[in-house]
Amino acid sequence: MNENVMIICRCEEVTYHELVSTATKYKCSARELKLRTRAGMGYCGGRTCRTMVEKIAQSMGTNTPTETNISLKVQPPIRPVSFENLGRISK
Amino acid sequence: MKHINHRDVVVIGGGIIGAAIAYYGSKSGLEITVFEKNELGSGTSSKCDGDILAVDKDPGFNSQMALKSQKLVHELHTELDTPFEYRNYGSILVCENDMELEAAQKWVKQQQNAGLDFRMLDREDLRNESKYFADDLLGGLECQTDSMVNPYLFTYSLFEGAKRYGAHIHTHTEVVNLYKNQAKQFVIETNQGTFTANKVVNACGVWAPFIGKMLDIDIPIKPRKGQIIVASRQKPVGVRNVMEFGYLISKFGGERKVDPLIEKYGVALVMEPTESQNFLIGSSRQFNGYETKVDNEVMKCIAHRAVRFYPKIADMTVIRAYAGLRPWTADHLPIISQVEAIPGFYIAAGHEGDGISLAAITGKLIEEMINETNTSVPIEPLSLNRFHASLEHSFD
Numbered sequence: 325m326n327e328n329v330m331i332i333c334r335c336e337e338v339t340y341h342e343l344v345s346t347a348t349k350y351k352c353s354a355r356e357l358k359l360r361t362r363a364g365m366g367y368c369g370g371r372t373c374r375t376m377v378e379k380i381a382q383s384m385g386t387n388t389p390t391e392t393n394i395s396l397k398v399q400p401p402i403r404p405v406s407f408e409n410l411g412r413i414s415k
Numbered sequence: 416m417k418h419i420n421h422r423d424v425v426v427i428g429g430g431i432i433g434a435a436i437a438y439y440g441s442k443s444g445l446e447i448t449v450f451e452k453n454e455l456g457s458g459t460s461s462k463c464d465g466d467i468l469a470v471d472k473d474p475g476f477n478s479q480m481a482l483k484s485q486k487l488v489h490e491l492h493t494e495l496d497t498p499f500e501y502r503n504y505g506s507i508l509v510c511e512n513d514m515e516l517e518a519a520q521k522w523v524k525q526q527q528n529a530g531l532d533f534r535m536l537d538r539e540d541l542r543n544e545s546k547y548f549a550d551d552l553l554g555g556l557e558c559q560t561d562s563m564v565n566p567y568l569f570t571y572s573l574f575e576g577a578k579r580y581g582a583h584i585h586t587h588t589e590v591v592n593l594y595k596n597q598a599k600q601f602v603i604e605t606n607q608g609t610f611t612a613n614k615v616v617n618a619c620g621v622w623a624p625f626i627g628k629m630l631d632i633d634i635p636i637k638p639r640k641g642q643i644i645v646a647s648r649q650k651p652v653g654v655r656n657v658m659e660f661g662y663l664i665s666k667f668g669g670e671r672k673v674d675p676l677i678e679k680y681g682v683a684l685v686m687e688p689t690e691s692q693n694f695l696i697g698s699s700r701q702f703n704g705y706e707t708k709v710d711n712e713v714m715k716c717i718a719h720r721a722v723r724f725y726p727k728i729a730d731m732t733v734i735r736a737y738a739g740l741r742p743w744t745a746d747h748l749p750i751i752s753q754v755e756a757i758p759g760f761y762i763a764a765g766h767e768g769d770g771i772s773l774a775a776i777t778g779k780l781i782e783e784m785i786n787e788t789n790t791s792v793p794i795e796p797l798s799l800n801r802f803h804a805s806l807e808h809s810f811d
Contacts (some may be wrong), residue, residue, distance in 0.1 A: 331739075335689075342417065343790050353454055354433070355454060355457070356455075356571075358456060359456075359461065359567050359568075360568075360571070362691060365691075365735075366647075366734075367647050367732075367734055369734060369735060393463060399709065399716070399735045399737055400709050400711070400735075400736050401714075401734075401735075402732065404647065404732040404733065404734045405732065405733050406729065406730050406731035406733070407419065407718045407721060407728050407729050407730070407731055407732075407733060407734055408722065408730060409720065410644075410714065410715055410718040410733050411716075411717075411718030411722050411729075412715070412719075412720035413713060
């Protein structure tokens with residue numbers, strides 16, 4: 325299989341090639357790589373591709389962990405939830 | 416052993432405001448160096464929405480300044496190399512009762528008198544705008560010049576533009592001390608070494624007071640927390656930015672006819688469709704120090720409020736939530752100012768929720784102040800002195 329067209333982020337359809345070329349061009353952190361490509365920003369909240377996105381940023385030598393450079397964060401909710409269920413306010 | 420580096424203009428803060436100053440400054444020929452303690456756009460500039468609005472600005476000076484900024488962003492969209500998802504479709508406010516509709520009419524008149532492109536919308540207009548709107552909404556208003564961007568891509572794009580004009584950007588560089596030496600240069604101690612500079616711009620948003628304190632300057636900015644939830648693309652709920660009229664009341668501090676919890680968290684609907692076709696739903700306003708944890712109860716209120724205006728999105732999915740800190744000032748205007756007591760020290764902060772909207776004009780104004788040319792808008796209403804003057808008054 326051609327790794328250039330291999331999909332890393334299934335939700336946002338981001339390929340391996342797109343991630344590697346963005347990381348190479350901007351020499352950026354995993355966080356910036358995510359924001360620029362949208363890898364990890366889709367429906368599953370990065371559950372599938374988060375570690376791969378971090379790994380790609382690291383392999384470019386641009387994501388060396390430091391005190392101020394933490395790995396990609398996880399945002400609530402834990403699972404996708406409908407407006408109806410989320411917005412139910414108990415009185 | 417310390418390595419001393421001398422710079423002409425140092426901008427502290429790598430958010431949207433620092434980005435715009437770096438861009439317009441270096442474009443005008445200034446030698447600009449930026450210090451950012453974390454990553455570019457890692458504070459408020461990536462914990463926000465991307466609306467470039469005049470619709471929610473106080474009619475007159477503030478809305479005219481917003482209009483100037485919109486024109487600059489429109490130019491930037493062709494000027495900058497990296498696209499930042501610019502869309503200029505206008506925006507609308509919707510009213511849920513007669514009181515709001517009356518206030519909206521007044522708002523439109525005032526904005527029109529200030530030279531802005533506003534008009535009223537009736538029920539029919541709303542129905543044509545989106546079939547997802549609640550049937551009982553009475554009408555609203557429209558501002559034609561409003562636009563949307565992706566806020567962090569806009570930040571990145573401005574910094575890339577600035578670099579092309581020769582700006583130096585230092586990330587992971589935290590300013591730990593700042594003072595003036597006997598040669599009247601600023602000495603900037605960072606975790607990456609010590610620098611000197613002729614001029615310093617404080618573009619630290621909610622963190623600006625900490626930099627001010629290093630020079631014994633009181634900067635009256637407080638963090639006002641806001642939360643946003645992200646809804647997954649399912650069906651297009653609308654193509655342009657929508658807010659409820661109560662947003663203005665929540666922003667400027669008036670009385671609303673809403674549930675106590677909605678009131679408590681300052682929840683008011685904002686719906687921003689993004690280029691990814693997800694949509695952002697806001698908003699909340701809380702004074703809660705510097706914490707940025709997503710609060711579940713606030714998230715519930717925001718979702719509840721969204722369904723009031725868009726009942727038919729009840730089965731659509733929320734996939735993410737985030738919180739950020741708006742740099743609030745008492746009169747809802749930013750501080751874009753020289754500091755008289757310390758020549759060469761400038762402040763560009765305190766934009767509350769208008770940082771993305773007003774970044775371009777802010778960057779331009781600081782560039783004009785440093786170059787001592789005529790400013791694009793009058794700068795007196797933005798001066799730091801306005802707070803200290805009113806303080807003196809209150810003691811009279």
